[in-house]
Amino acid sequence: MRALLDEPKQQLTVNGWLEMDEPKQQLTVNGWLEMxxxxxxxxxxxxxxxxVNEIFVSESDIWIPKLKLLQNVAFEFLTMDEVxxxxxxxxxxxxxAPIMFKIYCAVEVSKFxxxxxxxxxxxxxxxYDSAKMNLSRFDNDDDSYNHLFSINGVWSLxxxxxxxxxxxxxxxxxPFSRVVYRLTxxxxxxxxVFSMIIPSVILTTISLLxxxxxxxxxxxxxxxxTNLLAFILFQQLISGAxxxxxxxxxxxxF
Numbered sequence: 001m002r003a004l005l006d007e008p009k010q011q012l013t014v015n016g017w018l019e020m021d022e023p024k025q026q027l028t029v030n031g032w033l034e035m036x037x038x039x040x041x042x043x044x045x046x047x048x049x050x051x052v053n054e055i056f057v058s059e060s061d062i063w064i065p066k067l068k069l070l071q072n073v074a075f076e077f078l079t080m081d082e083v084x085x086x087x088x089x090x091x092x093x094x095x096x097a098p099i100m101f102k103i104y105c106a107v108e109v110s111k112f113x114x115x116x117x118x119x120x121x122x123x124x125x126x127x128y129d130s131a132k133m134n135l136s137r138f139d140n141d142d143d144s145y146n147h148l149f150s151i152n153g154v155w156s157l158x159x160x161x162x163x164x165x166x167x168x169x170x171x172x173x174x175p176f177s178r179v180v181y182r183l184t185x186x187x188x189x190x191x192x193v194f195s196m197i198i199p200s201v202i203l204t205t206i207s208l209l210x211x212x213x214x215x216x217x218x219x220x221x222x223x224x225x226t227n228l229l230a231f232i233l234f235q236q237l238i239s240g241a242x243x244x245x246x247x248x249x250x251x252x253x254f
C-alpha cells in the first residue's frame with residue numbers, strides 16, 4: 001500500500017444537463033471533475049533532470065483514486081474521458097477530467113410546475129476507508145462555479161452545495177469518507193402556465209357556464225361532454241410527465 005502524503009481533494013464543476021427524466025426520476029449531469037493529491041513515488045529533484053519541474057502523464061501510467069458514485073443508475077457506472085494528469089516535482093498530482101453521469105433523483109411533484117428539486121451525488125472509494133484514503137473537498141468551493149452552468153430551457157441551477165462526510169458500513173470498523181454534492185434545481189414554469197394551467201382555468205369556467213344554459217338548449221349536453229373529454233386529456237398530459245407516485249399528487253392534478 002502506497003502512503004499518501006496528502007488527502008485527495010475533489011471538486012465537481014457542473015456546466016450543463018443533458019436530460020432530466022422525471023417519470024424514471026433520473027438526472028444526467030455533464031461537468032468537470034477536479035482532483036488533486038500527493039504521491040510519494042512521484043517526487044524527484046528537478047536539478048537531476050535539467051530543471052524539469054513538471055510532467056504530464058496518462059492515467060494508465062500512475063496510480064489514481066478509483067471512485068464510485070453511490071446514486072449511479074447507469075450500467076457503465078462513472079464515465080470519464082481519458083485525459084493527461086499534471087504532476088509536479090513535489091509529488092502533487094492534478095487531474096481535470098470531463099465527466100458525465102446519471103443519478104437517481106427523487107422528484108417532488110406536489111408543487112408542479114412551481115417545484116424545486118434537490119438531487120445528491122456522492123463520491124467515495126469502494127475499497128479504501130478513511131484511514132487509507134481520506135477524500136475531502138476543496139476549501140475554496142464557490143458553488144462549483146455556478147456561473148459556468150449552461151442555460152437550460154427547463155431547469156435553472158440555483159445552488160451546488162458540497163460537504164465531506166464519514167459513513168460506517170457493517171463490513172468494516174473504520175468509516176469511509178465521501179464527498180456529497182447537493183444540487184438545487186428550479187423548474188421554469190412559464191411553459192406549463194400557458195399550456196396547462198390557463199387552458200384548465202378556461203375549461204373550468206366553461207364547465208360552470210354550462211349550468212347557466214337553459215335546459216331547452218340543444219348544445220348543453222354536448223358542451224359538457226366536450227369539456228369532460230378536455231379535462232381527461234389534460235389529466236393524461238400531466239400524469240405522463242410525472243413519476244408514478246402513490247403518495248404525492250400534483251396540485252394541478254386536482
